[in-house]
Amino acid sequence: MYGLLGVLLLWCCALYALRREIASAWSEPCLRQPVMVFEGDDWGYGPLAQADALREIAAELCRHRDSTGRHPEMTLGVVLAGPGVAGTPTDALAAARVTLTDPRLEPVVNAMHDGVAAGVFDLQLHGMEHYHPAALGNAVTHDPQVRDWLADAPFCETERLPSPLQSRWTDASVLPSRTLADDDVRKRVVEEVATYRQCFGITPTVVVPPTFVWNECVEQAWAHAGLRVLVTPGERYEGRGADGLPVDTGVCYRNGQRCPSGLMAMVRNDYFEPVRGHRADRGLAALATRWAQRRPLLLETHRSNFVGSTAEPEDSVRAVGDLVAKALVAQPALRFLSVAELARQYEQDGELLDRRLSVRLSALWYRLDRHGRRRKVAAVLVLLTVLAVILAVV
Numbered sequence: 296m297y298g299l300l301g302v303l304l305l306w307c308c309a310l311y312a313l314r315r316e317i318a319s320a321w322s323e324p325c326l327r328q329p330v331m332v333f334e335g336d337d338w339g340y341g342p343l344a345q346a347d348a349l350r351e352i353a354a355e356l357c358r359h360r361d362s363t364g365r366h367p368e369m370t371l372g373v374v375l376a377g378p379g380v381a382g383t384p385t386d387a388l389a390a391a392r393v394t395l396t397d398p399r400l401e402p403v404v405n406a407m408h409d410g411v412a413a414g415v416f417d418l419q420l421h422g423m424e425h426y427h428p429a430a431l432g433n434a435v436t437h438d439p440q441v442r443d444w445l446a447d448a449p450f451c452e453t454e455r456l457p458s459p460l461q462s463r464w465t466d467a468s469v470l471p472s473r474t475l476a477d478d479d480v481r482k483r484v485v486e487e488v489a490t491y492r493q494c495f496g497i498t499p500t501v502v503v504p505p506t507f508v509w510n511e512c513v514e515q516a517w518a519h520a521g522l523r524v525l526v527t528p529g530e531r532y533e534g535r536g537a538d539g540l541p542v543d544t545g546v547c548y549r550n551g552q553r554c555p556s557g558l559m560a561m562v563r564n565d566y567f568e569p570v571r572g573h574r575a576d577r578g579l580a581a582l583a584t585r586w587a588q589r590r591p592l593l594l595e596t597h598r599s600n601f602v603g604s605t606a607e608p609e610d611s612v613r614a615v616g617d618l619v620a621k622a623l624v625a626q627p628a629l630r631f632l633s634v635a636e637l638a639r640q641y642e643q644d645g646e647l648l649d650r651r652l653s654v655r656l657s658a659l660w661y662r663l664d665r666h667g668r669r670r671k672v673a674a675v676l677v678l679l680t681v682l683a684v685i686l687a688v689v
């Protein structure tokens with residue numbers, strides 16, 4: 296009897312300790328059908344070979360359709376600008392930028408537009424530059440890698456910059472990085488959204504923070520500028536630590552969450568980087584896991600798979616097509632959508648959401664079943680319960 300009471304007490308303690316995770320997992324809506332989206336970052340400013348790569352990807356995506364007739368979508372996180380000439384003076388990096396309105400980048404922009412028209416691309420704001428111009432200017436004085444990178448302008452690969460400097464929304468010219476002034480952030484957000492409008496004729500709906508480093512001020516400025524959806528990795532990093540790595544803040548996000556800024560959060564929950572050896576089996580396993588959780592699978596992938604010094608373009612395009620073909624066989628009800636459309640489903644309680652209690656309970660179980668520590672605690676609790684029941688019966 297006392298054993299059973301003890302186990303009951305332990306269960307109560309465990310539920311109390313996990314109350315925030317349980318509440319968060321419970322409040323995230325459940326999908327009615329599996330969803331898969333490729334989230335392609337870093338397209339736009341950079342090598343002119345992007346135009347051909349984008350057309351190859353679009354052609355592959357056009358070969359597949361879901362049960363509703365939709366092609367798979369790759370969202371393109373767009374970088375709008377970069378240095379315009381080799382050896383741009385460091386104090387003129389922002390003033391002497393070249394944007395996607397430059398005629399030399401027209402084939403790249405046209406390939407994006409054609410992919411959007413074919414229903415296989417959707418454009419998202421990634422940033423004006425994939426760095427903070429003043430931070431990059433400061434770093435040139437002590438970092439030869441940055442000097443060499445600037446010497447290769449225009450149309451150099453931002454992927455070749457030191458990783459901390461690829462964060463646009465913190466000053467990583469020194470480590471740990473420094474917080475940017477609020478005025479600087481607001482001014483740059485207004486400027487990048489205006490430039491996006493100039494390049495594509497519309498206000499962006501979705502924003503993807505470069506390297507997932509941003510803070511509340513940036514988020515509010517995006518919301519103020521008219522954006523609606525924020526792509527996150529499920530948490531927020533606000534700076535770079537002494538080791539150059541992103542610093543976790545403990546601010547978490549879930550799909551469909553309305554943030555204090557007014558933006559709606561979406562969560563990228565896996566990678567598909569063919570140059571790192573990711574193949575269909577990995578994507579299929581991720582799809583099965585996310586479907587059990589009744590969450591969409593948002594697969595992060597990068598331009599560097601398809602264009603640039605480390606790219607394996609043919610192999611990467613084939614890997615994307617192979618995953619799509621096998622995913623349609625494994626999950627015949629699979630749906631292809633853009634992130635903006637998916638966010639609208641969460642926002643408007645759309646037909647893709649499933650509100651049945653049995654589905655929500657099952658999804659809750661799989662959502663909480665992802666972390667090693669929690670699994671061990673659950674296993675010990677179940678074991679103790681069984682032991683207590685056996686002792687009580689005997």
Ligand SMILES: [Zn+2]
Pocket residue numbers: 336337421425505506
């Ligand atoms: Zn990026």
